[in-house]
Amino acid sequence: MSMSPHPRNFLLLFFTYFPGLIICADVTLSSIEIFTTHEWLKPTPDVYFSCKGDNKIHLPDIKKAHVFYSFKGEESWQPLTNFTGKKCKRCGFYEQDKILSDDVFDEWELCPSDFTAPDGRYIHFKEKEFNASLLCPECLSFYAGVSVSAPAAVKHKKKGLNVAVIVLLSVLISTVLILGMVGAYKFWQKKKREQDQARFLKLFEDTDDIEDELGLGTII
Known part of the structure; x- marks a missing residue:
């Protein structure tokens, strides 16, 4: 506990x-x-x-x-x-x-x-x-x-506080790095989706151009 x-x-x-x-x-x-x-x-x-x-x-x-x-x-x-x-x-x-x-x-x-x-x-x-x-x-x-x-007990306590501060800073830095990596990964995923969508739309545009050149457009 x-x-x-x-x-x-x-x-x-x-x-x-x-x-x-x-x-x-x-x-x-x-x-x-x-x-x-x-x-x-x-x-x-x-x-x-x-x-x-x-x-x-x-x-x-x-x-x-x-x-x-x-x-x-x-x-x-x-x-x-x-x-x-x-x-x-x-x-x-x-x-x-x-x-x-x-x-x-x-x-x-x-x-x-x-x-x-x-x-x-x-x-x-x-x-x-x-x-x-x-x-x-x-x-x-x-x-x-x-x-x-100062008494030895006070010095020992101050040393313990120094260690606590180092540990706290390490935890904070690790947390920031993890959050940064997660944010970067999400940003990469978003950009990848946008690129895939752009390639997909480009594929349809190229197909339409080829059909127009061959006169294979939709006959109504």
């Missing part, structure tokens, strides 16, 4: 060979576990993610500490942020405070170069605060064919 390739693989393939065409690389939250809450007056923490200059992305599913939350990347509040180039962003996880200033789980420089795992994953851990896993597969395209320190 054949399995269809994941859409992310097509995106990675496209952006690897056409990096200049990339518009946006989305960062999504794959999983998170908070180890503490900072707001004592609220039983349920109001956790959010934010980068400098971006809107707050509230995470309504996070309701308790020491609970592992995983996400599909398709939630209504996703993505957390996005990159349009290699420039880093100052981002962090926070807990909203109704009275005082918001509490900070951690704040750091988030960069496209952080997402170096084969699937574009980046794990950020802050002791006694949280452990989060972020995804940005399209971030790999920013460094396609440039980074010399």
Whole structure:
């Protein structure tokens, strides 16, 4: 039973060979576990993610500490942020405070170069605060064919993509050649039929001329 390739693989393939065409690389939250809450007056923490200059992305599913939350990347509040180039962003996880200033789980420089795992994953851990896993597969395209320190798994995947492209081009070329040969054969058949019809008509014309010369025309 054949399995269809994941859409992310097509995106990675496209952006690897056409990096200049990339518009946006989305960062999504794959999983998170908070180890503490900072707001004592609220039983349920109001956790959010934010980068400098971006809107707050509230995470309504996070309701308790020491609970592992995983996400599909398709939630209504996703993505957390996005990159349009290699420039880093100052981002962090926070807990909203109704009275005082918001509490900070951690704040750091988030960069496209952080997402170096084969699937574009980046794990950020802050002791006694949280452990989060972020995804940005399209971030790999920013460094396609440039980074010399990429993990072996990424290099192996790129090699596999090169083979896939060669196979795809071979299939396309073979298909074009076959279609061209079929078209040429049909064209030859058409021309042959036209030539046969022309010879057949010419034969009748020659016969009529001979009959006229011999006076053997039809007598009415």
